[in-house]
Structure formats: C-alpha cells, structure tokens
Amino acid sequence: MSLDWSRPWLQPYAAQGHALENARGQGLPLHAALNAVAGTDQPRFVPQQSLSAGQGYEALLHAQRLCPTRENLHDLLNGLSWLHFPRTKWRFNALHAAEIARRGADSRRGPLRDALTLFDENGALLLAPRSMWDALRARDWRGLFVTRRALWSQARLLVFGHGLLEQLQHPRKPLTAHVLAAPKALDSIADIDRWLAASIAADAWEAKPFAPLPVLGVPGWCAGNAHESFYDDPFVFRRAPCSDVREQRTLPGAA
Numbered sequence: 001m002s003l004d005w006s007r008p009w010l011q012p013y014a015a016q017g018h019a020l021e022n023a024r025g026q027g028l029p030l031h032a033a034l035n036a037v038a039g040t041d042q043p044r045f046v047p048q049q050s051l052s053a054g055q056g057y058e059a060l061l062h063a064q065r066l067c068p069t070r071e072n073l074h075d076l077l078n079g080l081s082w083l084h085f086p087r088t089k090w091r092f093n094a095l096h097a098a099e100i101a102r103r104g105a106d107s108r109r110g111p112l113r114d115a116l117t118l119f120d121e122n123g124a125l126l127l128a129p130r131s132m133w134d135a136l137r138a139r140d141w142r143g144l145f146v147t148r149r150a151l152w153s154q155a156r157l158l159v160f161g162h163g164l165l166e167q168l169q170h171p172r173k174p175l176t177a178h179v180l181a182a183p184k185a186l187d188s189i190a191d192i193d194r195w196l197a198a199s200i201a202a203d204a205w206e207a208k209p210f211a212p213l214p215v216l217g218v219p220g221w222c223a224g225n226a227h228e229s230f231y232d233d234p235f236v237f238r239r240a241p242c243s244d245v246r247e248q249r250t251l252p253g254a255a
Contacts (some may be wrong), residue, residue, distance in 0.1 A: 008221050009159045009168050012189060016083045020076070031069040034079040041086035043067040045079060062097035073169070077162035081120075084189050085160065087197035092116050095202060111206040119205075121163035124177035124213065125192060128155030133181045136211050141237040145217050146228055152219045154184070158192065159215070171216055173224075174236050178210035 003021075005014035016037060023033035031045040038045070043065045051060055051068040060066050067082065069075045082089050099113050109117070126133060129151055135144040159165055159177060167175055186192050214236050216222040224230050231237050 003169070007168070008218070009165060009215070012158060013080055013084060017080060020080065020083075030071050030076055030079070034069065034083070038083060039086075041090075042082050045069045056100070058093055058096040058100065061093050074162065074166050077165045080165075081160065081162045085193045085196070087193045088160075088200070089120075091197040091200050092120055095200070111208075112202050115205045115208045115210075118178055118208065119180075119210065120161060122161040122176075122178050123210070124160055124164070124179045124215070125158045125182040125196070126155065126179050126213070127158070127182045127184045127186060127192075128152075129184065133211075136179065136213060139212075139238065139240040141217065141231050142228075145219070145225070145231055149219060157213070157215065157218050158182075158189070164215070168215070171222065173214065173216050173222075173233070175215055176236075177213050177215050178208075179213045180210060 003010060003017060005011065005017050010017065019037045020033055023036040024030070026033075028036060029047070031047055034042075034045040043061060044067070046066045046068055048068045048070045050066060051057065057068055060068060067079070069079060095116060096113055099110055103110055126136065132144060132148055132151055132155055135148060157177075157179075159168070161177065164175065164177055180196075182192060182195065186195055217225055217231060217237065219225065222230075
C-alpha cells in the first residue's frame with residue numbers, strides 16, 4: 001500500500017500520510033496505525049471483524065464511534081480522510097443515521113444518502129476565482145483549462161473522495177470528480193472541513209449540487225494536458241446535455 005505523496009492529489013495529505021506509513025512500518029495493523037496518529041476528533045479505528053453480522057457500518061460508527069477498517073488501500077484512504085475532515089465525516093454519518101432511522105436500514109438509500117456516498121467516495125472541492133467555477137458548471141472545458149489556464153495558479157482542486165484517490169493510483173484520463181465550489185479564501189484543510197461540515201444542508205444535497213470535472217485536465221496533474229488537443233476528446237470532456245442548462249445550486253459562501 002505504498003503511495004507516492006508527491007502526486008498533486010496526495011500532496012495536501014502528505015504529512016499525515018508519512019506519519020501513518022511510519023506507524024505501519026512498526027508492524028502495526030492498519031486500524032492500530034490510524035489510532036496511533038489520530039486525534040480526539042476521529043473515531044476509534046477497529047478491525048473489520050468488529051462489525052457483527054447484520055450490523056451496518058454507519059450504524060456502528062454512529063452508535064459507538066467505531067470505524068471498521070480492512071487491510072486494504074481503500075480503507076487506508078478512508079482513514080486518511082477521517083484524519084483531515086473529521087467534522088465533515090461526522091456530519092455525513094449523522095445524516096446517514098437520521099435517514100436510516102427514518103427509512104429503515106433495509107430500504108433503498110434514497111437521494112440524500114446517495115449524494116453523501118457519492119461525494120464521500122468521489123468528491124472534490126474547487127477553490128478558485130468565480131469565473132472558473134462558472135466555466136466548470138457550463139462544461140466550457142477550453143474556457144476552464146485553456147483560456148483561463150493562468151488562473152489555475154490562483155486555484156486549488158482538493159480531492160475529498162477516498163475512492164477517487166484510490167483510482168488515481170493508476171491515473172486514467174476519464175477519471176472524473178464530483179465537484180463543489182468552496183470559498184477561495186479558505187487557507188487550510190481544517191478551515192475547509194469546518195466550512196464544508198457547516199454547509200451541508202439535506203435538501204440541497206438531495207439534488208446533488210456537484211459539477212463533473214475530469215481531474216487529469218487540471219494543469220500539472222498530467223503531462224499530456226500541456227497540449228490544447230488534450231481537451232478535444234469528446235468522450236472525456238463532454239458538453240453539457242440540454243437538461244443541464246438549468247442553473248445548478250452553489251453552496252452558501254462559495255466564491
């Protein structure tokens with residue numbers, strides 16, 4: 001489960017990532033290594049076997065603040081997400097638990113839980129000038145990546161989803177994040193975590209207020225995108241369907 005922390009999508013998490021790898025280097029299983037570097041805001045990580053038959057992950061997490069963890073890359077990256085975004089992850093869990101209580105554990109997830117799971121696995125945050133977010137919502141790919149390319153020096157794309165981080169171990173051009181706009185003025189991941197956790201409203205998230213972004217289009221994330229022709233691939237950089245012409249919601253406070 002070795003990771004290259006110099007990759008641009010992993011760089012924001014490198015300090016905690018190295019600490020976690022050091023703990024793993026002492027022979028600790030993944031759940032124990034996560035506990036060794038976790039603070040008081042995180043759950044206690046436990047082996048997957050702690051999840052009894054018929055018991056759901058979200059239910060155990062909500063009831064006992066225990067996070068079942070398998071010995072694989074996916075759960076390592078989920079743990080890394082907990083280390084950096086504890087407020088948001090607890091907010092997700094509270095909303096999951098409320099929906100389970102309302103709908104029952106055996107029913108379909110419903111639109112809110114679908115949206116929470118989608119972002120938890122595949123979400124990202126764009127901190128950028130407003131014109132870049134407008135271009136993204138319009139799927140104006142040349143406007144976003146070519147005409148406004150210089151503005152990327154003022155922008156950040158922060159991958160939140162641990163599933164997407166896992167897929168980026170083997171980067172492929174079609175890999176696409178579900179993106180929210182975040183205020184450009186936020187300085188740290190802790191600030192982003194506080195803002196995001198406070199911004200999640202159930203009614204807005206049921207509508208999945210995300211914009212698709214092929215992440216390897218971000219300047220510096222792929223050598224090939226230095227050439228304008230990289231963005232001419234219609235199977236990756238797709239035009240918005242007519243049904244998406246409607247205005248998308250933007251979370252409060254987003255720049």
